[in-house]
Amino acid sequence: MKKILKRNQPLFFLHVILCAMAALIQVGVALVYRQITEVAMSGDVKRLLFIGIFAFFYILLNTMSDFIPRRSKSVLVQSIMNQLRESLSQKIVRMNPVLFLKNEKNEYLSKLANEMKVVELEFLKPGFGLILSIFTFLFSLLFTLKLNTSFSLIMLLLAFSPLLAPYFAKRILSDRRKSVVLEQDRTLSLFDQLLSGYLTLRVGKGFPTYTKIFTNSSERLKKESITFETLQGLTYAISFGLGDLAYSGTWIVGGFFVAAKIITIPDLIAMTTLMSTIAGPLEYFSTSVTDILASKKVADDLIAFIDGTDDDEPNRSLELAEPINTLSIENLHFHHGNRLIFNGFTQTFERGKKYAITGASGSGKSTLLNILAGIYPIDDHQVLVDQQEMNQLSRDSLYEKVALVQQKTAIFQTSIAYNVSIFSEYELEKIVDVLKRSGLDDRFDNNDLTDTQDNTWINFLSGGELRRLEIARAIFKDSDVILFDEPTSGLDSINEMIISDLICSLTDKIIIVVTHSTNQEFLGSFDELIQLNKS
Numbered sequence: 001m002k003k004i005l006k007r008n009q010p011l012f013f014l015h016v017i018l019c020a021m022a023a024l025i026q027v028g029v030a031l032v033y034r035q036i037t038e039v040a041m042s043g044d045v046k047r048l049l050f051i052g053i054f055a056f057f058y059i060l061l062n063t064m065s066d067f068i069p070r071r072s073k074s075v076l077v078q079s080i081m082n083q084l085r086e087s088l089s090q091k092i093v094r095m096n097p098v099l100f101l102k103n104e105k106n107e108y109l110s111k112l113a114n115e116m117k118v119v120e121l122e123f124l125k126p127g128f129g130l131i132l133s134i135f136t137f138l139f140s141l142l143f144t145l146k147l148n149t150s151f152s153l154i155m156l157l158l159a160f161s162p163l164l165a166p167y168f169a170k171r172i173l174s175d176r177r178k179s180v181v182l183e184q185d186r187t188l189s190l191f192d193q194l195l196s197g198y199l200t201l202r203v204g205k206g207f208p209t210y211t212k213i214f215t216n217s218s219e220r221l222k223k224e225s226i227t228f229e230t231l232q233g234l235t236y237a238i239s240f241g242l243g244d245l246a247y248s249g250t251w252i253v254g255g256f257f258v259a260a261k262i263i264t265i266p267d268l269i270a271m272t273t274l275m276s277t278i279a280g281p282l283e284y285f286s287t288s289v290t291d292i293l294a295s296k297k298v299a300d301d302l303i304a305f306i307d308g309t310d311d312d313e314p315n316r317s318l319e320l321a322e323p324i325n326t327l328s329i330e331n332l333h334f335h336h337g338n339r340l341i342f343n344g345f346t347q348t349f350e351r352g353k354k355y356a357i358t359g360a361s362g363s364g365k366s367t368l369l370n371i372l373a374g375i376y377p378i379d380d381h382q383v384l385v386d387q388q389e390m391n392q393l394s395r396d397s398l399y400e401k402v403a404l405v406q407q408k409t410a411i412f413q414t415s416i417a418y419n420v421s422i423f424s425e426y427e428l429e430k431i432v433d434v435l436k437r438s439g440l441d442d443r444f445d446n447n448d449l450t451d452t453q454d455n456t457w458i459n460f461l462s463g464g465e466l467r468r469l470e471i472a473r474a475i476f477k478d479s480d481v482i483l484f485d486e487p488t489s490g491l492d493s494i495n496e497m498i499i500s501d502l503i504c505s506l507t508d509k510i511i512i513v514v515t516h517s518t519n520q521e522f523l524g525s526f527d528e529l530i531q532l533n534k535s
């Protein structure tokens with residue numbers, strides 16, 4: 001958070017200065033009232049008229065003093081929110097892919113949708129709102145001290161009482177706020193699964209039970225929210241009551257001071273007006289502190305996630321200067337948790353050759369691809385890229401030269417061209433050529449390849465077309481190593497051979513294909529078949 005505040009220093013200081021000016025104007029109202037009372041008591045009508053006109057313009061100025069700090073607070077909070085969203089996406093980009101794969105995707109969605117909202121509305125807004133309150137409080141205090149010291153000290157004691165409630169409630173409020181966010185996460189996650197599993201649930205008649213599960217989760221969210229809001233409301237109410245008590249107390253104590261002729265009636269009017277600019281800010285202070293303390297845990301967790309160090313391994317700094325000629329696996333030992341997947345596996349992959357990896361389900365084929373793509377962590381000396389440790393290569397440098405064609409095609413809501421180039425710069429002729437080579441030119445005959453708005457096509461690609469789009473990406477990238485994860489799964493033999501021909505057309509590369517295919521023609525197109533056995 002400090003880093004973000006530092007980046008917004010100019011906006012922050014501008015807000016502080018505007019708050020100080022606004023506070024001075026607001027506190028000045030008491031002096032205007034004091035003056036009016038004094039002149040009214042003197043019976044000087046002409047001066048009273050003059051001061052009345054002055055008061056009118058002063059009230060106009062006072063209106064602006066309410067608006068301007070609100071606006072500067074809004075600009076400051078929204079710039080911070082913008083940076084937080086940017087930092088969150090950067091954090092995810094920087095993350096170690098293994099950690100990313102391990103976590104629930106909805107956890108990240110919730111950070112953007114739920115936690116950021118809490119930080120904005122219950123942490124930053126009340127936090128920056130406090131600055132005006134602090135200035136108003138301090139200036140009012142200075143004025144009252146000037147009018148009468150002992151009365152001011154009594155007022156001050158009374159004015160602090162509303163702060164007691166949030167102070168005692170902070171722990172429980174903070175825990176309850178976190179519980180609400182957790183329930184929001186669960187409900188969001190269930191709703192997301194409802195959308196992604198819509199057809200399965202509909203056709204499998206799972207909706208009645210699933211809807212019950214969702215309703216129960218929503219019910220728990222309702223209960224948690226009510227509990228939190230009740231506690232929060234109670235804290236506000238106690239603060240409000242104490243604030244009211246302090247205000248009435250000022251009139252009563254002030255009455256005694258007037259009776260004892262220690263202060264005048266105009267002084268009492270000024271001081272009770274100032275009490276509202278002392279107790280008012282303190283009341284605001286107490287509700288804001290209530291919100292801040294309640295949301296602090298959520299804000300701290302979000303910032304800890306963004307600033308956390310579970311990013312990519314720091315020792316991955318080597319760059320790959322030359323094209324990759326060999327990938328070597330030497331005596332690989334690899335576990336998923338307690339489960340041994342590879343027990344001394346050795347294999348060299350050479351440029352210009354095509355390798356098919358086969359084996360029973362669960363024998364570790366996809367795991368091997370993920371190791372070769374630098375995703376899973378491995379011990380030193382087990383995977384070498386042209387004699388360089390895979391572990392030490394920067395992922396950016398590795399991904400310049402390695403492409404991973406995944407089983408499940410990710411499609412982005414943008415143009416066809418960007419879907420092929422995966423958001424890198426492209427020349428249209430190259431996209432047209434790649435689509436032709438991957439047999440997708442007919443499919444996109446009537447589409448504007450560069451149109452980023454009309455994405456209806458993304459919902460209607462067949463299984464074979466999706467596979468071809470994945471391969472079009474690999475052809476566009478033209479990397480030295482292409483790793484295919486079951487490129488023909490779910491395809492008929494004709495489509496299988498189309499994909500096989502496409503793969504065969506890629507020359508002078510290291511091609512590694514994981515496959516379950518038993519099609520001898522397809523398998524015959526590889527230079528080497530590698531059979532994995534369960535360890």
Ligand SMILES: Nc1ncnc2c1ncn2[C@@H]1O[C@H](COP(=O)(O)OP(=O)(O)OP(=O)(O)O)[C@@H](O)[C@H]1O
Pocket residue numbers: 336337339341359360361362363364365366367368
């Ligand atoms: N991240 C993971 N954490 C724990 N276990 C995993 C993980 N990934 C895979 N496994 C397990 O490791 C074993 C090998 O998985 P892998 O996906 O590599 O097999 P596969 O040969 O590709 O299987 P299939 O042919 O069915 O796709 C499986 O039993 C799988 O459940």
